Amino acid sequence: MKTLRTSLAFTRSLVLLAPLALAATVASAQGYPTRPIEWVVPYPAGGGSDVVARSLTDAMGKLLGQPIIINNKPGAATNIGADYVAHAKADGYTILTGDTATLGANPALYTKLSYSAEKDLTPIGLLARFPMILVVNPAIPVKNLAEFMAWAKTQKAGVSYATPGAGSPHHLATELFRGKSGLNLVHVPYRGAAPAVQDVAGGQLPFMFVDTASGMGFINSGRLRAIGVASPKRVKNFETIPTLDEQGMKGFEAYAWQGLVAPAGTPEDVIAKLNKALVDALNSTPVKARFQVLGLEPTPSTPAQMATYASAERKKWAEVIRTSGIKLD
Numbered sequence: 001m002k003t004l005r006t007s008l009a010f011t012r013s014l015v016l017l018a019p020l021a022l023a024a025t026v027a028s029a030q031g032y033p034t035r036p037i038e039w040v041v042p043y044p045a046g047g048g049s050d051v052v053a054r055s056l057t058d059a060m061g062k063l064l065g066q067p068i069i070i071n072n073k074p075g076a077a078t079n080i081g082a083d084y085v086a087h088a089k090a091d092g093y094t095i096l097t098g099d100t101a102t103l104g105a106n107p108a109l110y111t112k113l114s115y116s117a118e119k120d121l122t123p124i125g126l127l128a129r130f131p132m133i134l135v136v137n138p139a140i141p142v143k144n145l146a147e148f149m150a151w152a153k154t155q156k157a158g159v160s161y162a163t164p165g166a167g168s169p170h171h172l173a174t175e176l177f178r179g180k181s182g183l184n185l186v187h188v189p190y191r192g193a194a195p196a197v198q199d200v201a202g203g204q205l206p207f208m209f210v211d212t213a214s215g216m217g218f219i220n221s222g223r224l225r226a227i228g229v230a231s232p233k234r235v236k237n238f239e240t241i242p243t244l245d246e247q248g249m250k251g252f253e254a255y256a257w258q259g260l261v262a263p264a265g266t267p268e269d270v271i272a273k274l275n276k277a278l279v280d281a282l283n284s285t286p287v288k289a290r291f292q293v294l295g296l297e298p299t300p301s302t303p304a305q306m307a308t309y310a311s312a313e314r315k316k317w318a319e320v321i322r323t324s325g326i327k328l329d
């Protein structure tokens with residue numbers, strides 16, 4: 001009987017405490033945010049990811065009523081920043097730019113990671129996609145995909161290509177292209193997009209896949225010749241460049257993409273507030289104008305839609321990584 005009385009008393013205490021705990025959670029979510037939010041960008045200041053985040057912080061901060069502070073934590077193909085956020089307190093005050101590397105490729109590129117892209121990070125919403133464009137140095141005598149393929153097949157030692165680094169979206173896009181084209185390609189990784197693009201424009205290497213943000217100025221000035229866009233349809237501001245799909249490489253699609261994530265366990269109401277602010281900011285006129293200048297596609301979404309997209313990207317790039325034999329550890 002004593003055990004029964006003790007059990008009943010414990011149960012009553014839980015019943016009494018439950019509404020208090022629920023009220024505290026609701027009050028916390030309703031009051032959020034009450035202090036500045038830290039947005040971790042896992043790349044150096046000044047790069048494309050940093051520019052995207054800074055394009056959104058002002059609008060989102062005004063909508064949320066608190067400033068959003070950028071904290072650049074570059075290194076290890078985004079793993080340093082991802083680990084920091086994955087193990088941060090799940091209260092909505094630490095968020096991360098999660099991109100193609102963090103959420104799509106790294107789980108297959110690395111044997112061991114200090115975080116799980118699926119279990120330790122929860123989606124807030126997609127940010128933007130950077131369409132990829134196959135570009136060549138203007139001295140290469142090709143103007144379309146068919147001519148590029150014919151020229152490349154005459155290069156008996158293979159054709160070298162530049163990327164911003166091993167495992168980058170640009171690298172993976174080219175490996176996908178290698179698989180579909182059957183060409184003999186030689187990877188030359190650089191430390192960042194800027195030196196890679198500059199060397200292709202300067203003639204040190206013949207071609208690469210470049211994202212719209214990094215390549216726009218070079219393409220518009222004629223320092224790079226665009227062969228084809230790696231998207232299902234032509235890209236705004238690049239309408240004169242045909243897609244690779246319409247040139248015969250059916251279904252070829254490759255993007256560098258970004259989303260916003262928080263530590264797993266962040267309250268759903270907090271995620272909902274962050275998502276609403278993000279979507280409203282992406283749909284605002286100043287942000288749309290800024291993204292258009294950068295050649296970016298804003299991709300507002302729900303958390304569930306981002307989760308589905310990231311899962312599909314993990315499967316897609318895991319297969320490319322497996323068949324290409326790429327490993328970074």
